[in-house]
Amino acid sequence: MDGFPILSLMMAVPMAGAIACLFAGASTARWIALLATLADLVLGIILWINFDQAGSAAQWQFQEYAPIFGRFAWALGIDGIALMLIALTVFLMPICIGASWVAINKRVGEYMAAFLFMEVLMIGVFTAQDLYLFYIMFEAGLIPMYLIIGIWGGAERIYASYKFFLYTLLGSVLMLIAMMWMVHEAGTTEIPALMAYNFNPHVQTWLFLAFFASFAVKMPMWPVHTWLPDAHVQAPTAGSVILAGVLLKMGGYGFIRFSLPMFPEASAQLAPLVWGLSMVAVVYTSLVALVQSDMKKLIAYSSVAHMAIVTVGLFAFNQSGIEGAMMVMLGHGLVSGALFLCVGVIYDRLHTREINRYGGLSINMPKYAVLFMLFTMASVGLPGTSNFVGEFLSLMGIYQASSWVALVCTTGIILGAAYMLYLYRRICYGEQVNADAAAMPDLSVREIALLAPIAAAVLWMGVYPESFLAPMRSDIRALEARLAPAAPAGDSKIKIGAPKPAGEDHHEESAAHGEAHS
Amino acid sequence: MIDHASLLAVLPELILTAGGLVLMLVAAWGGDASSRVVNLLSVLTLALAGMALSTSLANGPDAFDGLVRADAFSAFAKALIYGAAAAAILLAPRYFSTDGKERPEYPVLILFSSIGMGMMVSAGDLLTLYVGLEMQSLAAYVLASFMRQDVRSSEAGLKYFVLGSLASGILLYGASLLYGFTGTTSFDGIAIAMDDGVSKGELFGMVFLLAGLAFKMSAVPFHMWTPDVYEGAPTPVTTFFGSAPKVAAVALAVRVAVEALGPAGLDWQQIVIFVALASILLGAVAAIGQTNIKRLMAYSSINNVGFALIGLAAGTPAGVAATMSYMAIYVVMTVGAFACILQMRDAQGRPVESIASLAGLSQSRKGLAAALAIFMFSMAGIPPLFGFWAKFLVFDAAVAAGMTALAAFGIAASVIGAFYYLKIIKTMYFDEPAAAYEAKGGAVENIILTACAVVIVLGYLLNPLLDQASAAAAASLF
Numbered sequence: 003m004d005g006f007p008i009l010s011l012m013m014a015v016p017m018a019g020a021i022a023c024l025f026a027g028a029s030t031a032r033w034i035a036l037l038a039t040l041a042d043l044v045l046g047i048i049l050w051i052n053f054d055q056a057g058s059a060a061q062w063q064f065q066e067y068a069p070i071f072g073r074f075a076w077a078l079g080i081d082g083i084a085l086m087l088i089a090l091t092v093f094l095m096p097i098c099i100g101a102s103w104v105a106i107n108k109r110v111g112e113y114m115a116a117f118l119f120m121e122v123l124m125i126g127v128f129t130a131q132d133l134y135l136f137y138i139m140f141e142a143g144l145i146p147m148y149l150i151i152g153i154w155g156g157a158e159r160i161y162a163s164y165k166f167f168l169y170t171l172l173g174s175v176l177m178l179i180a181m182m183w184m185v186h187e188a189g190t191t192e193i194p195a196l197m198a199y200n201f202n203p204h205v206q207t208w209l210f211l212a213f214f215a216s217f218a219v220k221m222p223m224w225p226v227h228t229w230l231p232d233a234h235v236q237a238p239t240a241g242s243v244i245l246a247g248v249l250l251k252m253g254g255y256g257f258i259r260f261s262l263p264m265f266p267e268a269s270a271q272l273a274p275l276v277w278g279l280s281m282v283a284v285v286y287t288s289l290v291a292l293v294q295s296d297m298k299k300l301i302a303y304s305s306v307a308h309m310a311i312v313t314v315g316l317f318a319f320n321q322s323g324i325e326g327a328m329m330v331m332l333g334h335g336l337v338s339g340a341l342f343l344c345v346g347v348i349y350d351r352l353h354t355r356e357i358n359r360y361g362g363l364s365i366n367m368p369k370y371a372v373l374f375m376l377f378t379m380a381s382v383g384l385p386g387t388s389n390f391v392g393e394f395l396s397l398m399g400i401y402q403a404s405s406w407v408a409l410v411c412t413t414g415i416i417l418g419a420a421y422m423l424y425l426y427r428r429i430c431y432g433e434q435v436n437a438d439a440a441a442m443p444d445l446s447v448r449e450i451a452l453l454a455p456i457a458a459a460v461l462w463m464g465v466y467p468e469s470f471l472a473p474m475r476s477d478i479r480a481l482e483a484r485l486a487p488a489a490p491a492g493d494s495k496i497k498i499g500a501p502k503p504a505g506e507d508h509h510e511e512s513a514a515h516g517e518a519h520s
Numbered sequence: 521m522i523d524h525a526s527l528l529a530v531l532p533e534l535i536l537t538a539g540g541l542v543l544m545l546v547a548a549w550g551g552d553a554s555s556r557v558v559n560l561l562s563v564l565t566l567a568l569a570g571m572a573l574s575t576s577l578a579n580g581p582d583a584f585d586g587l588v589r590a591d592a593f594s595a596f597a598k599a600l601i602y603g604a605a606a607a608a609i610l611l612a613p614r615y616f617s618t619d620g621k622e623r624p625e626y627p628v629l630i631l632f633s634s635i636g637m638g639m640m641v642s643a644g645d646l647l648t649l650y651v652g653l654e655m656q657s658l659a660a661y662v663l664a665s666f667m668r669q670d671v672r673s674s675e676a677g678l679k680y681f682v683l684g685s686l687a688s689g690i691l692l693y694g695a696s697l698l699y700g701f702t703g704t705t706s707f708d709g710i711a712i713a714m715d716d717g718v719s720k721g722e723l724f725g726m727v728f729l730l731a732g733l734a735f736k737m738s739a740v741p742f743h744m745w746t747p748d749v750y751e752g753a754p755t756p757v758t759t760f761f762g763s764a765p766k767v768a769a770v771a772l773a774v775r776v777a778v779e780a781l782g783p784a785g786l787d788w789q790q791i792v793i794f795v796a797l798a799s800i801l802l803g804a805v806a807a808i809g810q811t812n813i814k815r816l817m818a819y820s821s822i823n824n825v826g827f828a829l830i831g832l833a834a835g836t837p838a839g840v841a842a843t844m845s846y847m848a849i850y851v852v853m854t855v856g857a858f859a860c861i862l863q864m865r866d867a868q869g870r871p872v873e874s875i876a877s878l879a880g881l882s883q884s885r886k887g888l889a890a891a892l893a894i895f896m897f898s899m900a901g902i903p904p905l906f907g908f909w910a911k912f913l914v915f916d917a918a919v920a921a922g923m924t925a926l927a928a929f930g931i932a933a934s935v936i937g938a939f940y941y942l943k944i945i946k947t948m949y950f951d952e953p954a955a956a957y958e959a960k961g962g963a964v965e966n967i968i969l970t971a972c973a974v975v976i977v978l979g980y981l982l983n984p985l986l987d988q989a990s991a992a993a994a995a996s997l998f
Contacts, residue, residue, distance in 0.1 A: 072983030109883075134912075138903035145897055148942070152950045160950055164942065171902075171938055175931040178912070182919040182927070 007066050008052075009078040009129045012045045012092075013122045020118035028110035032103060035114035039095040042121065046092035050473075053085050057476045062194060065131065074134035074191050082473035083258055083328060084128040087251055090335045091124045093459065094247045098240035100452045101343055105239060105350055106154060113154060116146040117240065124248050128255065133181050133191045140216075140252060141174050147241070147249070155236040162229075162236035169229040173219035180212035184264070197263040197484070206268035213261050214272075221253030223276075223313060224283035227306045234302035235355070239346030242298065246305050247339035251331045254312050258324070262316065263481055266488040273317045273403075273490055280317075281410040283310035288417035292424065297345045297355045300425055301338060304381065307414050308334045308389075314411050315396030319489035321482045323399020328474055329392030333380070333463055337389055340377040340456040344370070347449050348429075351442045357425065362434035367444045371430045373453045378426045380460045382419045388463035405494045529576050529583035529590035532569040532598060533638050539565030540631035547624035555613070555622040562609050562627035566602045566634065573598055581996065586644045586706055589775075594642035596844055596993035597771035600851050601641070604763035605634045607855045607968055611862055612756035614962040618869055626666065630760060633659035637768035641775065646695040646705040649772065653691070653736065656765060657684050663760065664753045676752025683735070683745045691732025697725030698780075707780035714783040726781055730791055733776065736769035739829065740798035743822045747810075750818035755871060758814055759858035762821050763851045770825065770847055774832055774840055778997045785835050792833040793926060799826030800930055804937035812873050813861055816940065817854075820899060823937050824850050830930055831914040834921035840994035842913035845986050849910035849979065853895050856972025860892040863961040863969075872957070875944060880953025888961060889948045891973045898976045900941040901934050906979030 019038030023031040053063060065079035080088065098117060106113050123146070126139035144167050152163035185191050188199045201209060219226045230250075234242045262269050284307050291303035308330060315327030347370060348363070349355055364371035380387035383394075393415060401408035434440040445453070463470055527534070543558050543565070550557070573595045580590030609627045616622045636659065639652025661684065665677020699705050701721035702713035714722055735742040750758050777788050803823025810816040828850065831843030863885075864872045882889035898907030911934060918927040961969075975982070 070984075071980045072987045112882075138908070141902065141908075142904045145902060148945075149949060152946060160946060163946075163950070164939070167942060168935060168939060172932065172935045175935060176928060179915065179919060179924060179928045179931055182916045183924060186920050 007078075008045060008049055009064050009080065009125070010066060010076075012042055012049070012088075013125050013129075015041050015045065016095075016118040016121040016125075020115040020122070023111045023115040023118060026111050028107070031111040031114045032099070035099045035118055036096060038118055039092070039099050039121065042125075043092045043096055046089055049080075050085060050089055053080075053082070053473060055082070055473045057479075059476070061477060061480060062131070067131075071135075074132045077131040077135060077192065078129040079131045079194075080129055081477045082475070083255070083477050085473050086328065086332055086470060087128045087248070087255055088125055090251070090332055091121065091128070091248050093455070094243060094335065094339055095121050097339070097343070097452050097456065098243050100448060101243065101346055102238065102240045103448060105346065109153065113150070116150050117244070120146045120150075120244060124244075124252075127252055131193050133185060133193055133196060136193065137174075137178055137181060140256075141171075143249065143252075144170060147245070150241045151233055151237045154238045154241070157236075158232070159236040162232040165229045166233040169226070170216075170219055173216040173226070176212045177216035180209045184209060193259065197259075199264070201265060203267040203271075206265040207271060210261055210265040210268035210272060213256065213265075217253040217256040217261065218279075219253075220256065221250060221309050221313065222306060223279050223310065224286060224306065225279075227283070227287070230306060231299050231302040234305075234342075235296060235298045239342055239349065242342040242346075243339040246301075246342060247335040250305065250309060251335060254309070254316065254327065254331050257313070257316050258328070258481065263484050266485050269317065269485070270319065270488040270490050273319070276313055276317045277400075277404060277407045280310040280314045281407060283307060284411050284414035285417070288414055288421060291421040292417070294421075295357055297349075297357055297425070297429075298342070299355075300357075300421065301341045301345065304418065304421065305334065305338050307418065308338070308381075311393055311396050311411060311414060314400045314407055315392075318396070318399035318403045319482070319485045320399050320402055321478055322395045323403070324478045324481060325471055325474065326392050326395025326397070326399055328478070329463070329467060329470065330389065330396055331392070332470060333388030333392045333460070336456050336460050336463070337377055337380045337387075340373075340453060340460070341381060343449075343452055343456075344374045344377060347445065348439075348442065352439060357428050359436055360429045360439045361432050361436060362430070362440065363442070364430040365434060366440055366442060369445045369450065373445070373450075373457060374430060375426065376457055376460070378422045380464070382422050383415050386461070386464045388460045388467075390464055391467040401494055402496055403490060403492045403494075408494075525579045526583035526588070528579040530588055530642075531572040531576050531579075532602075533635050535569045535572055536565060536631055536635045536638065539568070540628055540635065543624075543631065544628045547628055550624065552622055552624065555624040555626075558624040559609055559613060559627050562631055563606045565631060566606045566609075569634075569638075570599060570602045582644065586708060587648050588639070589642045589644040591642075591993075591996035592989075593771070593775065593844075593993040593996045594638075596989055597641040597767055597847075598638050600767045600848055601634060601637045601764045604767065604851050604855060605630050605637075605760065607859075608756055608760035608763065610964050611759055611855075611859060611968065614965065615754060615756050615862060615871065618865075618871065623666070626663070626756075629659045629663050629666075633663070633760075634764070637764060640768045641771040643772065643775065644707050644779075646698065646707075646710075646780075649776070650688075650692065650695065653772070654688065656768060657688065657736075660684075660761065660765060663757045664749055666757055667754050670752075670754075672752040673754060676749045679745055679752075680749045687732050687735030687742065690728050690735070694725045694728025694730075694732060697721055697728060699725075701725060707776070710780040711782050714781065718784045718787060722784070723787060726784055726788060727791065729776065730773070730788060733769060733773045734795055737766065737773060737825050737829075738818075738822055739795045739825050740802045740822065741795075743799065743802070746822060747815045747818040750821075751812055751814045751873075755814065755858065755862050755873075758817070759855060759862070762817060762854045762858065766821060766825065766854075767847045767851060770828055770843065773829075774843055775997060777832060778835075778840060789833055789835055792829055793923075796826045796829035796833055797926070797930060797933070799823065799829065800933045800937070801826075804933060804940070807937070807940045808943075810940070811875055813864070813875050813878070813944075814873055816875065816944075817857065817861070820937075820941075821854070824899070827911055827914055827930065827934070830926065831917050833926065834914075834917040834923060836917060836921050837991070837994040837998050838920055839914070839917035840997060841987075841990035842917040844993050845913050845990040846910040848986065848990070849906050849976075852972050852975050852979075853898050853907055856969055856976065857892065857895040857899070859965050859969035859972065860888060860895065863888055863957070863965055865958045867956065867958060869958055875947055877954055877957075878944065878947045879951040881948040881957070883953050884956045885959075885961075888957075888969075891969050893945045893948060894973050894976055896941040896944050900938040902938070904977075904980070906976045909979065909983070
């Protein structure tokens with residue numbers, strides 16, 4: 003694989019597909035989009051196989067560098083964290099195309115082009131190694147998403163598309179000013195170099211806040227989450243999937259790639275702010291989710307709550323917290339995507355998202371009920387599913403930093419179980435009060451083909467998370483080492499006792515490990 | 521005794537003058553029938569003048585004892601001006617042919633205006649500045665009222681003339697104060713005189729001079745004429761007003777500020793910062809309620825001038841380079857956007873100007889809607905389009921000069937501006953189709969529009985070139 007520009011190729015394939023779709027008829031465009039996304043999936047698998055996961059391997063792999071833009075460069079490269087998020091992207095994209103196969107029947111070519119362009123930009127965000135290139139990719143995603151929500155969305159789509167666009171734009175522009183300042187200060191636009199640069203701690207606070215403005219909106223964190231329920235509810239099913247599945251992860255990725263390693267002192271100083279917002283988000287948005295009557299809105303609010311678990315994990319400043327945050331991001335990407343697909347399945351049949359219009363679907367749609375149950379349980383964080391691993395690690399990590407935050411955030415799991423099970427009960431169990439809902443046919447082959455791969459991935463991630471943790475481990479360890487001097491002292495004072503059969507040497511090592519976190 | 525080097529240094533102006541005079545005679549004897557020929561020959565003259573820029577550069581920088589400057593800065597600005605003027609000529613015939621009258625004086629007037637603009641950007645003396653400015657303006661007043669039977673057009677011309685003369689008066693007053701207090705009209709002399717501190721009189725002169733220039737740039741608070749003139753003038757003329765004279769005025773302001781008023785930098789910086797921020801804000805907020813696309817473009821141009829001035833406010837070579845790059849990208853976006861607006865014609869071929877008529881354009885005229893959307897996203901400063909890079913450069917220069925707060929405020933205000941650009945895209949893409957436009961656009965319009973769209977989409981590849989040219993232009997001022 004040496005020297006082969008596989009990352010550029012992964013962006014070129016959907017780009018070529020997008021241009022072709024613009025000029026193609028409806029059914030041709032569907033096939034072009036499906037083939038392009040599948041080709042990218044294959045490339046993604048090749049990428050993963052060739053990624054060197056050994057701890058001794060270089061942190062940045064598959065690097066490309068072409069200084070063709072004057073002040074910044076076409077610089078790509080990935081570490082394990084980026085690899086996982088790229089894998090998530092290329093995995094979800096064919097499913098999105100499949101989900102739009104019959105649901106979208108007007109202006110199909112433009113729709114598919116917008117999605118493929120979106121894929122180019124998402125891969126670009128996760129691979130960019132140049133600060134400005136990252137910004138361009140990060141920000142450009144607004145254009146296709148604005149069009150997807152605005153053209154193919156629901157009744158209130160125009161309001162939602164404006165809100166989405168302006169909210170995220172306002173957050174991002176301040177980040178751009180901070181980036182310019184950093185580049186002038188450090189004299190380089192390369193992200194790896196900036197990650198190792200020590201900015202003055204006083205300035206770090208301002209830089210952190212500027213980046214926070216962007217990533218907190220993208221994430222989204224309470225109280226700047228309000229664009230999300232609107233965007234989700236109005237977007238077409240595949241738009242919601244990609245929004246929840248990947249776009250929200252850009253915020254978390256931004257924290258991992260920029261905020262934490264570049265401004266460690268400011269991160270530690272402002273960690274209580276992040277914790278506070280996350281605690282509010284977990285409890286408040288979970289309660290809001292509990293009273294929703296619109297399925298998509300419910301899942302959107304649950305996303306905000308889950309993303310808050312991600313932020314507390316990230317700002318736990320230790321390996322288990324950050325690993326957990328990454329696992330929640332991956333797991334939530336799959337599960338929320340699958341839940342939106344489940345909503346899409348019944349929305350396509352009855353054209354309403356009102357929970358009350360359904361009921362007793364387990365009688366006439368047993369296959370649907372089984373898969374929906376699996377994803378519901380995964381969302382709740384049942385052991386054996388993807389979200390359990392992430393939530394457990396995150397909460398374990400934050401417990402070392404602050405037991406109070408861990409206490410409040412753990413209630414999110416209970417509340418999560420409450421609103422998800424309540425949703426499931428109202429849709430799948432009970433009397434079949436609505437005749438039209440009772441007459442709905444079960445999943446078609448296409449729909450099963452969309453949901454089954456996600457179900458498999460969710461179980462794989464829950465049963466054997468090592469496949470996903472291994473590529474990221476050394477990168478997260480490096481990040482933890484970078485954060486260690488600034489990490490706030492925890493209040494839990496964990497003392498790891500001596501394992502019984504261990505020798506004297508091992509005992510000391512464990513004790514030292516425990517102290518490092520206390 | 522006039523030396524040859526000086527004459528060669530103003531070769532582009534000489535070519536334009538000769539071309540303009542000859543073509544005027546052709547127009548006078550050939551009548552309206554000759555307009556096609558005159559059009560083509562005018563574009564050719566502009567191209568020749570553009571080619572002569574290298575000769576002029578080789579014989580610069582000073583000509584006629586410093587009255588005229590033929591340096592990299594003026595060459596950069598002139599290349600933009602000639603390009604925009606040529607586009608304005610090429611876009612016109614289809615518009616004027618709708619009422620059956622193509623007029624050969626249109627390209628000739630644009631040529632004369634281009635001479636004036638060329639003199640403006642290469643002025644090295646307050647008198648050259650004034651002569652150039654007036655030459656450009658006189659041609660522009662006539663152009664604004666070019667459709668003389670049309671009430672709106674004559675009104676635009678009259679308004680432009682009255683307010684323009686007022687601004688010229690203010691500018692002249694400032695020039696006379698500067699002359700009185702420094703004893704010279706040459707830019708270098710003024711700078712030397714100000715080196716030992718800025719006196720009250722010089723300060724007043726500077727403020728009046730900058731006020732006059734702000735009028736020509738249509739920067740707040742001297743912008744009031746812009747929407748009315750943009751709306752009333754025939755659309756090809758609006759295309760011209762929106763592009764070439766903007767470049768000339770901004771370039772002139774940059775040259776005066778840096779070369780003549782350089783020692784008073786701290787004083788004019790405050791003025792420029794205020795004017796820039798006020799233009800950005802007013803341009804953004806006032807555009808929101810507009811229903812006429814030409815008025816909207818007028819506010820958009822006010823808004824854009826504000827951003828361009830952020831580079832000047834930084835007061836550094838990088839800032840000046842950023843301002844010039846901004847104008848280059850702005851010209852491409854404006855010409856492209858107007859090439860789209862010129863295609864807004866109803867089924868009978870009559871021009872339409874309301875934004876509402878754009879509804880559903882993405883379904884009837886896919887390509888046109890996509891192009892206009894590209895220009896609108898680009899003007900809103902959304903990457904990956906080139907308009908983002910223009911804004912990036914000016915804000916980067918401001919941050920480098922330590923004006924982080926200015927940059928943060930300006931860029932936050934750009935989000936307000938994004939709203940009305942989005943409104944146009946929303947109308948074209950989200951709304952139900954209104955009455956369809958003419959099914960096909962003119963070939964010339966389509967070529968210009970496609971060329972501009974390609975530059976806006978793939979512009980980043982031009983970055984090394986643009987960086988080099990704008991840096992050379994800026995370096996020649998410092």
